Amino acid sequence: MSGNNGSDSPDATDPGLEDQDIAGRVANAIPHLDGNAVAGPLWELFRFDIVAAIGRCRHCGAVRAFGETMVYVDAPGIVVRCASCEGVLLRLVETPTRYWLDVSGLSYLQIDREV
Ligand SMILES: [Zn+2]
Numbered sequence: 001m002s003g004n005n006g007s008d009s010p011d012a013t014d015p016g017l018e019d020q021d022i023a024g025r026v027a028n029a030i031p032h033l034d035g036n037a038v039a040g041p042l043w044e045l046f047r048f049d050i051v052a053a054i055g056r057c058r059h060c061g062a063v064r065a066f067g068e069t070m071v072y073v074d075a076p077g078i079v080v081r082c083a084s085c086e087g088v089l090l091r092l093v094e095t096p097t098r099y100w101l102d103v104s105g106l107s108y109l110q111i112d113r114e115v
Pocket of ligand 1: 057058059060061062082083084085086087
C-alpha cells in the first residue's frame with residue numbers, strides 16, 4: 001500500500017483554496033448595472049437609443065426592454081445578461097482600433113423609428 005509518486009508531500013494546506021472561495025460561484029454577489037450602462041458605447045455604434053429597444057432573449061424567450069437587462073462592466077469588455085434567466089444577451093469589447101460585438105443571445109431587437 002504505497003503510493004509511488006516518490007514525494008513526501010506534507011499535509012499542505014492549499015493556499016489557493018481561499019482564492020477559490022473568492023473567485024468561486026458567488027454569482028449573486030457580482031455587482032452589475034442596468035441596461036443604461038451600455039447606452040453610451042452602443043450609441044457610438046448604432047446611433048439609436050438601445051435602452052428603449054425591446055429585445056427577445058434567445059435562451060428563455062423573455063421579451064423585455066433593453067434597459068431592464070443586467071450589465072456587467074467588470075468583465076473583459078461589457079456583458080449584458082437577461083434579467084429573467086441571466087443568459088448572455090450581448091457582449092461588447094472595445095480595442096483601440098475596433099469593436100467586437102456578439103449579439104447571439106438575442107433573437108431580435110425591436111427599435112422604435114424616429115417619426
Ligand atoms: Zn432569458
